[in-house]
Amino acid sequence: MAGNLIVIVGPSGVGKGTVLKKVFQDLDNLVFSVSATTRPKRAGEIEGINYFFKSKQEFKQMIEKGELIEWAEFVGNFYGTPKKYIEDQVKANKDIILEIEVEGAKQIKQILPNALFIFLAPPSIEVLYKRLKERSTESEEKILARVEKSKQELQEINQFENLVINEEGKIEETAQSIIQIIQAHRSQNKL
Numbered sequence: 275m276a277g278n279l280i281v282i283v284g285p286s287g288v289g290k291g292t293v294l295k296k297v298f299q300d301l302d303n304l305v306f307s308v309s310a311t312t313r314p315k316r317a318g319e320i321e322g323i324n325y326f327f328k329s330k331q332e333f334k335q336m337i338e339k340g341e342l343i344e345w346a347e348f349v350g351n352f353y354g355t356p357k358k359y360i361e362d363q364v365k366a367n368k369d370i371i372l373e374i375e376v377e378g379a380k381q382i383k384q385i386l387p388n389a390l391f392i393f394l395a396p397p398s399i400e401v402l403y404k405r406l407k408e409r410s411t412e413s414e415e416k417i418l419a420r421v422e423k424s425k426q427e428l429q430e431i432n433q434f435e436n437l438v439i440n441e442e443g444k445i446e447e448t449a450q451s452i453i454q455i456i457q458a459h460r461s462q463n464k465l
């Protein structure tokens with residue numbers, strides 16, 4: 275028996291990271307796929323925990339060597355999922371969560387249509403902008419670029435089977451909705 279691949283997809287600033295922290299507290303046998311990125315490290319981020327931080331050259335080499343299961347450019351930087359860790363965890367019967375943007379999720383869907391896809395959406399674009407502002411990890415210019423990208427991403431919601439809205443102040447409820455979807459998927463796959 276092998277583990278499940280779970281893809282949490284949705285716009286930047288929707289709260290994927292915060293919600294997933296809760297999901298990891300409540301569910302066992304679950305691991306997080308650490309992505310590679312060329313984006314500069316933010317204050318408090320740790321190499322190998324939040325991301326594997328790479329130069330553009332290193333990232334290009336990972337692509338050329340076939341080390342990434344998917345990758346995408348997102349607002350001027352590259353992001354990708356290392357293949358080996360996923361393969362090892364799935365073989366070890368662990369469920370693995372990927373927290374990625376839409377283009378990468380579509381690539382995974384092409385190669386692994388049986389993965390579980392959950393689109394996490396904001397209640398509105400205004401809320402998304404406000405959250406990105408409050409997070410204050412990006413300049414105004416970059417925030418606006420992320421909001422523009424989000425508008426495109428929200429057009430693709432119907433490509434994914436499961437939709438959860440991360441309403442204001444409802445992190446716990448959002449996490450519980452995701453947990454229920456994962457549990458339902460797990461029990462289906464045991465049949």
Ligand code: 5GP
Nearest residue numbers: 285286309346348353354355373374375378
């Ligand atoms: P951030 O710069 O805010 O950490 O991430 C920007 C966007 O890239 C987010 O939507 C995040 O989910 C996405 N992302 C993170 N890792 C990956 C990855 O490995 N592949 C893809 N396609 N997107 C990723």
